Amino acid sequence: MSSNFKHYSTARHWIAVCAAVGLVAAFLLPVDRVGAQPAPSSAAQRPVAATPAPAAELTPSHLAAARELVMASGMSRSFDAAIPQLIKRLTETYTQTRPDLAPDLKIVLKEMQPDFAKDTDQMVDKAAHILAGLLPEPDIKVAVAFFSSPAGKKYVQAQPYFFDDVVNAMQDWHQQVAAHLMTRVRAELKKKGHTL
Template structure:
């Protein structure tokens, strides 16, 4: 599997896990109630939410979940394939047909993330983060993030393969000391 696909799938998987509590609302085509996300937590001020939303745009996270709604719809339609394999073409068509109807729900995802940031950071911290992401080096980070992650993952995979071979050799050595040849 290519690294960029793996990275996107990992992102979608993490996003799905983060939104597991939103599934009932999504299934009912009802907007997710932010109060459900953190019962008893005070809502961040509108000013802090505005800063958090600006940060999500500046750091690129506002668009990082763009594939999530189509993915959930495709997964929902795909869940019927095993029981109805003859309907695969129709299920795919239905999924494609539903995507545009639910694209507007993406803002709910962004608002969940904005509230998370608004709860975790003060106004001044959000402003500092915005200053960084609006700076030349911050924009460079956002623009190159995927390339950096891909290169890093590629390096980690190569290291992991080498380390794994090294450990296989060490295990053989230790087993040989115990009288086993593997």
């Protein structure tokens, strides 16, 4: 697997997670805050809750709602895709130097599928705990209601295609900004007597 493809896959899945979380936050943002200038970020200021709720204070219903939101918002798809990517990389790593391992390796990995499913489920639980620590249960249920609505489901369905285009657009944008920045820096330094 090429390094560019690894970067693309990782970027896509993290954009998926960030976009889903971002939409949840935007959907729950009070109307009077829309369009307002963001306050300076600091360790003491968090986007939703002042501080995460201790795990001991999270009720089963709160965690269940958070888990439902992780699933409904499309965040869990990034976790689902992580294991197959790791398996593919591991297979390529071993078979490049030991192609004779391919048949047995395939069998071993297939036998381990139930364990992989547990690993993915564990990450969903971790994400639910984090989300529940940041959002009160009523707000989470409001977000779940949106993602369970026809519009919310369409958004989740459109995510993979949207993220593909966003990753490509970000790569082009990054190159353009880098070139523009370099040109501007050189011009400004030249005014000060420096030639690069």
